[in-house]
Amino acid sequence: MVYTGVLTKMQTEFLDPIQYYLVFENDFIHMNQLINKTIEMKFVGHQCLSCGLNKPIYRQGFCKSCFFDKPVAGDWIMRPELSTAHLNKEDRDLEYEKKVQLQPHIVYLANSSNVKVGVTRKSQVPTRWIDQGAHEAIEIVEVPNRYLAGITEVALKDHVADKTNWRKMLRNDNADEDLIEWRQRLKPYIPNEVKDYFIDNNTETHLNFPVEHYPEKPKSLNIEKQMTYSGTLAGIKGQYLIFQDNTVFNVRGNEGLVVELNI
Incomplete structure (x- = not known):
């Protein structure tokens, strides 16, 4: 089965163990069911999570222009102490900032x-x-x-x-x-x-994570640089896919990349 889509952080259910879902625009994959199965991954391109254009991803799944312009990437996201909506003071979009900050x-x-x-x-x-x-x-x-x-x-x-x-x-x-x-x-x-x-x-x-084998020396996969990878899934923890050869892949850290998965 071949799936193609834009990576976003895996959706989760708080069960025992944690359940993980990789969600694409027109499909989703229940990742727990793939443990002990081989996954082939291929890098296809980019798609900014904000503007949707095929532009290099800068940070957090956004192209450079969106990262420095859109309210969803304001400095207060990573540094909450910089929040100013409670003062009725705008950073990039006061309406959005009030919605998120004032809760x-x-x-x-x-x-x-x-x-x-x-x-x-x-x-x-x-x-x-x-x-x-x-x-x-x-x-x-x-x-x-x-x-x-x-x-x-x-x-x-x-x-x-x-x-x-x-x-x-x-x-x-x-x-x-x-x-x-x-x-x-x-x-x-x-x-x-x-x-x-x-x-x-x-x-x-x-919390209990679905992992059958933890890596002794985790090796981070850069799929954008390597282009293709194939490995047997040994578990999932945090937003990482863990493979039996000690390779690990940070799904959230690769948001905005378009990939093809052959399962």
Whole structure:
């Protein structure tokens, strides 16, 4: 069976184990069903997720002009503390920014390669944790806008990591942590204007990924450079496809690429 389409991050279902779906314009693939099967992948071209043109992808699935112009790629996406919609101040498109920024946001702790702090919209829990390959996570603050979540993350990342080591995550080289204890340890560093939003009565969420074989030395596949690849799927974690030869492919990191999959 041959499928051709534009890569976007895999859609997921929070089940045991996590269920993954690769969605194309006119079709979708239930990726869990492909574990232990051979997948042939071929690079075909580009399609910007915003303008839809066949232009080189710059970042986050966007061509360079869209990345620096469209509101969906504003700096506040990656740096929530730069959000200004709560001040009625526009960055690129105030209507869009109010829609996204002025809704409940969560500051959380997740353990994938290590304990890290992160921010996501409340509606994206637990999807955000799945995408990061976290095997356990917990909410620590729920605030009414993105700015408050952002300044909390900035304050806490002086005391806990804010990045995931993707190689360590894919090797499954991590230890269980007491995230409730971590939450209490970090509580004193939460900004004063956020302290009333602290959550102290919830428990950890645990996630189980469909992986039969973890790579000892993950090798990242650059399909745009290599053009073609064939391998047997050994599992899926985060947004990575893991193959039996230790090759790993970051689907989200290759958004906007047009590929052909022969299964």
